[in-house]
Amino acid sequence: MSTRKTKSTSAPHRQSQGNSDFRNRKKHREKSLGDLKNIRRSMPQLHAGVPTSQPAIILKEGREKSLLRRHPWIFSGAVECVNGAPANGDTLPVRGAQGEFLAWAAYNSGSQITARVWSWLETEKIDADFFRKKIICALATRKDLQLAQHSSGMRLIHGESDGLPGLIADQYGDVLVMQVGSAGAERWRDTCADILQDLCNPACIYERSDSDSRTLEGLELRNGVLRGILPDNVEVLEHGLRFMVNVAAGQKTGFYLDQRDNRALTEKLARDKDVLNCFCYTGGFSLYALRGGAKSVLSIDASGEALRLAEENLARNSLDAARAEWQEADVFQALRKLRDQGRSFDLIILDPPKFAPTAAFAEKAARGYKDINLLGFKLLRPGGILATYSCSGGISEELFQKIIAGAALDAGVDAQIIYHLHASADHPVLLSFPEGAYLKGLVLRAGL
Ligand code: SAH
Numbered sequence: 001m002s003t004r005k006t007k008s009t010s011a012p013h014r015q016s017q018g019n020s021d022f023r024n025r026k027k028h029r030e031k032s033l034g035d036l037k038n039i040r041r042s043m044p045q046l047h048a049g050v051p052t053s054q055p056a057i058i059l060k061e062g063r064e065k066s067l068l069r070r071h072p073w074i075f076s077g078a079v080e081c082v083n084g085a086p087a088n089g090d091t092l093p094v095r096g097a098q099g100e101f102l103a104w105a106a107y108n109s110g111s112q113i114t115a116r117v118w119s120w121l122e123t124e125k126i127d128a129d130f131f132r133k134k135i136i137c138a139l140a141t142r143k144d145l146q147l148a149q150h151s152s153g154m155r156l157i158h159g160e161s162d163g164l165p166g167l168i169a170d171q172y173g174d175v176l177v178m179q180v181g182s183a184g185a186e187r188w189r190d191t192c193a194d195i196l197q198d199l200c201n202p203a204c205i206y207e208r209s210d211s212d213s214r215t216l217e218g219l220e221l222r223n224g225v226l227r228g229i230l231p232d233n234v235e236v237l238e239h240g241l242r243f244m245v246n247v248a249a250g251q252k253t254g255f256y257l258d259q260r261d262n263r264a265l266t267e268k269l270a271r272d273k274d275v276l277n278c279f280c281y282t283g284g285f286s287l288y289a290l291r292g293g294a295k296s297v298l299s300i301d302a303s304g305e306a307l308r309l310a311e312e313n314l315a316r317n318s319l320d321a322a323r324a325e326w327q328e329a330d331v332f333q334a335l336r337k338l339r340d341q342g343r344s345f346d347l348i349i350l351d352p353p354k355f356a357p358t359a360a361f362a363e364k365a366a367r368g369y370k371d372i373n374l375l376g377f378k379l380l381r382p383g384g385i386l387a388t389y390s391c392s393g394g395i396s397e398e399l400f401q402k403i404i405a406g407a408a409l410d411a412g413v414d415a416q417i418i419y420h421l422h423a424s425a426d427h428p429v430l431l432s433f434p435e436g437a438y439l440k441g442l443v444l445r446a447g448l
Contacts, residue, residue: 055084057094057107057115064096067103070432072117072160074105079114089187091118091126106165106184110218116165116182128191135195138162145425153236154426155257161430169196170253172236172245174203177253178226181213193226204228208253223248239264241287242316244309251281258423258439259284259351265419266349267292269385273346276379278331278372283310285349290319300327300334335375348376349387356394365392369403377411383448389441397440404442414447
């Protein structure tokens with residue numbers, strides 16, 4: 001109290017003298033700051049206890065949590081600063097706000113995901129041996145699954161879930177297709193191709209680095225042979241069915257390997273049924289349904305090219321073409337047309353493309369899923385089965401089930417879930433990376 005009084009009574013005097021004091025102090029401070037800047041310039045700078053000349057990614061306070069849970073992505077919003085002048089694709093240490101080591105990660109300034117983790121081990125060297133070790137491990141997992149007993153096609157490397165962010169490798173007989181989707185994987189592309197060539201000895205390694213996600217990563221699109229010679233015809237054998245694979249121009253790496261087990265399930269559900277297969281691509285679900293004894297299969301896709309291959313696949317497997325009808329159309333319109341014609345089916349498959357690549361697209365995607373599923377339920381006969389899928393990373397399993405429940409309600413159908421489905425086992429999901437569980441499916445039976 002007494003101090004405050006003293007201050008206020010002496011204020012006018014202090015103020016007049018204070019102005020010149022202030023100016024002097026400011027001058028002095030500016031000079032000192034200049035000196036300090038000069039001194040700093042000649043010294044290695046420090047951030048979080050680490051010299052800033054050493055390339056490193058330093059996270060904001062508290063943003064190390066997801067890394068401690070071993071999630072492999074570092075979003076730009078979590079980054080406090082990037083030391084040094086690293087190039088995209090460089091491997092950098094990632095450090096917490098106190099300078100503690102968290103992981104080795106591949107840097108990409110041009111992506112929302114600033115870095116993707118290669119390793120959590122400080123002593124690890126990210127070199128050719130590291131990739132060899134990881135690829136051997138991924139191949140061993142597939143070998144243990146014993147898929148080769150019934151299928152010549154399988155996913156050998158599944159990106160983040162196999163500890164190799166951005167790298168996909170699919171096998172179709174003796175052809176491998178690589179897809180490179182991150183700056184880090186891009187840097188090690190040739191090393192990985194050499195390792196795959198050495199370990200798998202394929203006739204060809206083809207690169208399909210032309211998906212939209214590469215544009216998001218600021219990478220140019222690439223499509224071509226990496227090693228060997230691409231055979232004229234690439235075929236994959238799946239549970240005894242033969243499918244032609246258009247490696248150079250087909251969708252994804254040419255075939256949807258993730259639906260292998262779900263297609264096999266369809267075969268068991270199809271006997272004596274009138275089947276509608278929407279988004280049929282090269283006829284996957286349709287051929288299984290026909291082999292399973294379906295009475296009729298109407299297959300719809302917007303791609304004429306895919307449908308031509310589907311018909312060729314049907315012929316290759318000597319299945320009864322008289323029971324199959326192929327329609328080139330937009331499914332959203334085709335379903336309405338079928339409804340207006342009063343058509344109905346015993347088994348309907350809906351396997352649309354990715355409506356929501358990320359959660360930002362979830363709302364729009366939800367409307368799309370609701371629309372086709374509502375129409376699907378309306379076209380279903382009492383006791384009929386709807387097998388419905390979403391491969392959108394931005395739609396969770398829970399949300400997908402809610403959308404389907406809404407569609408059934410609006411269609412006036414009581415339905416039971418008889419199967420919860422996911423991608424085949426060669427598409428594993430790393431526990432710490434739930435985004436890996438992009439494919440979900442529900443098989444529902446409509447009430448009688
Ligand atoms: N079920 C298939 C994979 C489906 S992929 C399999 O097991 O192999 C999705 C397919 O949807 C692609 O073939 C694509 O051409 C098709 N497609 C995308 N949008 C479409 C639309 N609006 N109408 C019809 N087909 C569409």
